[in-house]
Amino acid sequence: MSNKEIDDRFKKFGTVSFTSQSKINDFIDYLEQGKVTGTKCKDCGLKFFPPRADCFNCLSSNIEWFDVSGAGKLLSFSKLQFGPIGFENDLPYIIALLDFSDYKVFGRISDKISEDDLQVGMDMKVVTNELPNGQLNYVFEKA
Amino acid sequence: MGNVGIIGVGQSAFVRGYPGSIKEMAFEGFQEAMQDANLSSEDIEASIVCSAPEYDKQRSPAGVISEYLGLIPQPTCYLETLCSSSSMGVRMGYSLIKSGLHDVVAVLGFQKMSEISSAESQERMGRGADIQWESPFGTMMPAYYAMYARAHMDKYGTTPEDLANIRVKASSYGQINEKAVYQKAVTMDKLSDPESKMAGPVASPLRVGDCCPNADGTSCIIMVSEEKAKALSRKPIWVMGVGAASTAVNLPGRDLFTGLTVAQNAASEAYKMAGISSKNIDVAEVHDCFTIAEIMAYEDLGFAEPGKGPELIRNKETYKDGQIPVNIDGGLLSKGHPIGATGGSQIRTIVQQLRGEAGGMQVKDPQIGLVHNIGGVGLYGNVTILGR
Numbered sequence: 047m048s049n050k051e052i053d054d055r056f057k058k059f060g061t062v063s064f065t066s067q068s069k070i071n072d073f074i075d076y077l078e079q080g081k082v083t084g085t086k087c088k089d090c091g092l093k094f095f096p097p098r099a100d101c102f103n104c105l106s107s108n109i110e111w112f113d114v115s116g117a118g119k120l121l122s123f124s125k126l127q128f129g130p131i132g133f134e135n136d137l138p139y140i141i142a143l144l145d146f147s148d149y150k151v152f153g154r155i156s157d158k159i160s161e162d163d164l165q166v167g168m169d170m171k172v173v174t175n176e177l178p179n180g181q182l183n184y185v186f187e188k189a
Numbered sequence: 190m191g192n193v194g195i196i197g198v199g200q201s202a203f204v205r206g207y208p209g210s211i212k213e214m215a216f217e218g219f220q221e222a223m224q225d226a227n228l229s230s231e232d233i234e235a236s237i238v239c240s241a242p243e244y245d246k247q248r249s250p251a252g253v254i255s256e257y258l259g260l261i262p263q264p265t266c267y268l269e270t271l272c273s274s275s276s277m278g279v280r281m282g283y284s285l286i287k288s289g290l291h292d293v294v295a296v297l298g299f300q301k302m303s304e305i306s307s308a309e310s311q312e313r314m315g316r317g318a319d320i321q322w323e324s325p326f327g328t329m330m331p332a333y334y335a336m337y338a339r340a341h342m343d344k345y346g347t348t349p350e351d352l353a354n355i356r357v358k359a360s361s362y363g364q365i366n367e368k369a370v371y372q373k374a375v376t377m378d379k380l381s382d383p384e385s386k387m388a389g390p391v392a393s394p395l396r397v398g399d400c401c402p403n404a405d406g407t408s409c410i411i412m413v414s415e416e417k418a419k420a421l422s423r424k425p426i427w428v429m430g431v432g433a434a435s436t437a438v439n440l441p442g443r444d445l446f447t448g449l450t451v452a453q454n455a456a457s458e459a460y461k462m463a464g465i466s467s468k469n470i471d472v473a474e475v476h477d478c479f480t481i482a483e484i485m486a487y488e489d490l491g492f493a494e495p496g497k498g499p500e501l502i503r504n505k506e507t508y509k510d511g512q513i514p515v516n517i518d519g520g521l522l523s524k525g526h527p528i529g530a531t532g533g534s535q536i537r538t539i540v541q542q543l544r545g546e547a548g549g550m551q552v553k554d555p556q557i558g559l560v561h562n563i564g565g566v567g568l569y570g571n572v573t574i575l576g577r
Contacts, residue, residue: 060325064316095441096322122343122446124335125393126327130315131308133327141332143440150441154326161393166343183325 060183062132069099072111074182082114082172082184084149095149114151117169117189118144125161135178142186144170156185163188193286194418194425195575197226197411198537202368203525206303207405211247212257215299218407218530219258222295226411226421230259233411234291237281238267239274239298240529243313246304254297269529272478273564274298275408276532276571280431282412292414298534299407300527317565319438331400331479332392333440333566338481339394340446345496349394352480353380354502356387356398356522359477362509363523365549370404370525399480404525408533410540426540429557430574432459438568447496451570452489452561459559459572460491467491470513470574471555472542474535476563477520486561487515490572514552517542532562536573543577 054066055074076083084095089106095114100107123142133139140155142164151172155164169189176182199221201207207214215238223229236258238251247253255265270277275298282294302310318328341347360375379385380398387398418425434454437443443450460466467490475486484498492513493501501507507515518524518538521531539558541547560573 056321059321061327062315063325064320068321096319096439122336122340124332124339124395125390126329126332127390127392128329129327130324130329131312132315136327139327141326141328141336143336143446152323152326152440166339 058182070097077174077182080174083111085109086112093149095151114172117171118146120168120170121145154185156187191415193283193428194413195540196413196422196425197222198540200408200534200537201406203370203404203406211301215254215407218409222409222411232293233260233295234293235263236260236265236295237278239278240300241271244302270569271564272528273532273562273569273571274529276562283428283431286414292417294412296410298530300529301405302403303405331395334479335392335395344447347499351499352399355480355483359520359522362517363519366519369519369523371402371523401478401521401526404527406527406530408530410533410536424544426543427576429463429576430459432572434570448485448489449567451567455570455572456490459574463574469557470559471557472552473515473559474538475561477522517550535560539575
């Protein structure tokens, strides 16, 4: 890539993306391949989700990618009846947090699952998702 | 180095759609505080202007506001930590005086939330989280606090009725606070009637009645050195502790979802500074932006063991005559929450309580009071301890 081209891959993330440029733009390529990924510091081994380009622990920028896989435990969730501008067509939707023990993942519950079927502590997995407007994100499904 | 005192407190009425400019609104809180302190503008050696910038049309509000208040050519600056901005302003004012740099500092908090259209406001609300990783999922402030409420309910068996108890208490005092934006009664019947607007869902498990209203308003706190306090005031209130903390914006960076670590950390710093414990607090103002936030505050501040916050409100121990009166001015739930003005308003209430000037809201003879003010969803936390 030449210096003049702007790498704005991150604009594809989520219903509305507020960021276009990031050092971890490869996250979007992995999403397109069906993978949700975090980063790991090659120097101290600390794992990051959401992924980061830099390690605050040892001040290194020497990172590698890992796949978010297996099941995480549902820590909490909330179903929104009102959303910010740009999210009207998604309503109602459920945001949630999963715990994978050495990292956590924040995201949305798949719209195939109703709120009544959710229970704090249940096992869920993360899957990539294409939104109706062509944007990409990831959602949580029952493991 | 001497103590730091508060000799003047003021706030405007908190209203929906203030019919004037931010400068004029700022003047209302400033005027009350300066009349309270019996000072004139040239006595103020420096000012700290606090608000959350997403609601401001004016770039760099400290300049135009200090000009309007007659606080030039003295130094001024702008400070923000979202909803706890003016408590952080008081902490910075404390350090300016404690360092010996200034003897008299004005901390002015303001927010004209109606300065921007509701569409603009809704757009900004979507950017309250980390815009890279969480906002693209469509997050909103109530939904984050709702996740804390759900975790609290799951772990401790807290119920929607426990949350409703908080709103009922708030409204019982909001009705006698003439500066509150919401002065109507809110009863348990109203909160449990599915047809009532108050019971409408916002972000499960939180409902309309669990959320504080937006408002426009200003607060102002006049802080002085010990020497000045003794010379200028008959009833100075002393700043005993100013704790503050921060944590991860992104939820994956946090470990606790049944309480706020920023409140726990700020409280422990403030208690240590003041040389006291939670048992010594006679009256408190806590950041009840949502009902669950007040229950977590009871626990984070040590008024109740973790998980026992609901019992405190069930037994009415946080009412005016209870063992630890909390938010006897109606709290954010009744007063409204003009972001940058909120901390100063809470501090004003505690100063009035300690002076014995709180009128119908007066708690019996308090010696030490506490203010718990949170910025964002437990992102920034300030705990301020004041004494007679």
